[in-house]
Amino acid sequence: MGPEPGTRGRFITLEGGEGAGKTTLSRALTAKLAAEGLPVLRTREPGGAPGAEAVRGLILGHGPWDPVAEAMLHFAARREHVARTILPALEAGIWVVCDRFADSTLAYQGAGQGLSREVWETLCDLALGTLRPDLTLVLDLPPERGMGRALARGDANRYEMQGADFHARVRAAFLAIAAHEPGRCAVLDASRGPQEVLDLSLAAIRERLGIAA
Numbered sequence: 001m002g003p004e005p006g007t008r009g010r011f012i013t014l015e016g017g018e019g020a021g022k023t024t025l026s027r028a029l030t031a032k033l034a035a036e037g038l039p040v041l042r043t044r045e046p047g048g049a050p051g052a053e054a055v056r057g058l059i060l061g062h063g064p065w066d067p068v069a070e071a072m073l074h075f076a077a078r079r080e081h082v083a084r085t086i087l088p089a090l091e092a093g094i095w096v097v098c099d100r101f102a103d104s105t106l107a108y109q110g111a112g113q114g115l116s117r118e119v120w121e122t123l124c125d126l127a128l129g130t131l132r133p134d135l136t137l138v139l140d141l142p143p144e145r146g147m148g149r150a151l152a153r154g155d156a157n158r159y160e161m162q163g164a165d166f167h168a169r170v171r172a173a174f175l176a177i178a179a180h181e182p183g184r185c186a187v188l189d190a191s192r193g194p195q196e197v198l199d200l201s202l203a204a205i206r207e208r209l210g211i212a213a
């Protein structure tokens with residue numbers, strides 16, 4: 001069943017540590033929602049608009065960054081992403097599934113690198129206005145499991161650069177964000193297999209957003 005004409009789309013974000021399965025879930029979830037007749041857009045951060053993709057290359061290709069500088073780069077990219085991709089889609093009635101969003105900056109630059117919550121909130125207000133996700137799915141996985149998955153696909157460089165303590169703080173930060181905003185966030189056990197994680201996400205969407213997917 002498609003949405004009623006004139007209905008705004010819903011904004012779903014996927015969060016969690018590296019290797020938690022966000023990209024895998026975003027693909028499966030988008031395909032499932034589309035199969036249910038919903039217009040849906042899959043996007044990611046950093047990136048999701050031409051200028052934001054250019055900033056992604058800058059962030060990931062350089063550094064280490066000062067935490068405030070890195071947060072500002074993420075929010076500059078995010079502002080472009082919101083203005084050029086996310087808001088136009090939502091206003092056209094399209095559902096948006098986004099791999100990472102502002103919570104990642106609080107977890108990585110905040111808990112991981114020491115950026116204050118106050119600065120993060122200021123950047124959110126500047127870059128996002130009143131836009132917040134309708135639902136955030138937090139994929140929770142012990143960092144060593146995510147590392148194992150990244151190693152299995154031959155891509156563990158970021159883990160080697162950051163260390164176990166950093167990733168433990170990032171994981172704890174995502175769980176704290178979910179505990180702080182239980183109405184917006186649902187924590188999923190990302191140690192389950194891909195189909196089970198998809199089923200958990202669909203259950204959360206049914207419960208929180210009331211769609212019959």
Ligand code: T5A
Binds near residue numbers: 074101104190193
């Ligand atoms: N960052 C980002 C910040 O510091 N601040 C910010 O504000 C933002 C937005 C982004 C980097 O930028 C940082 C965080 C990151 O360090 P990225 O390349 O986009 O870099 O990295 P990630 O978003 O972390 O993406 P990853 O690819 O590392 O992880 P995913 O998307 O969570 O995992 P996925 O789906 O690619 O899966 C990883 C492997 O596990 C398997 C997959 O097949 C794949 O091989 N897998 C599963 N295996 C078993 N069971 C499951 N349920 C599985 N799901 C996936």
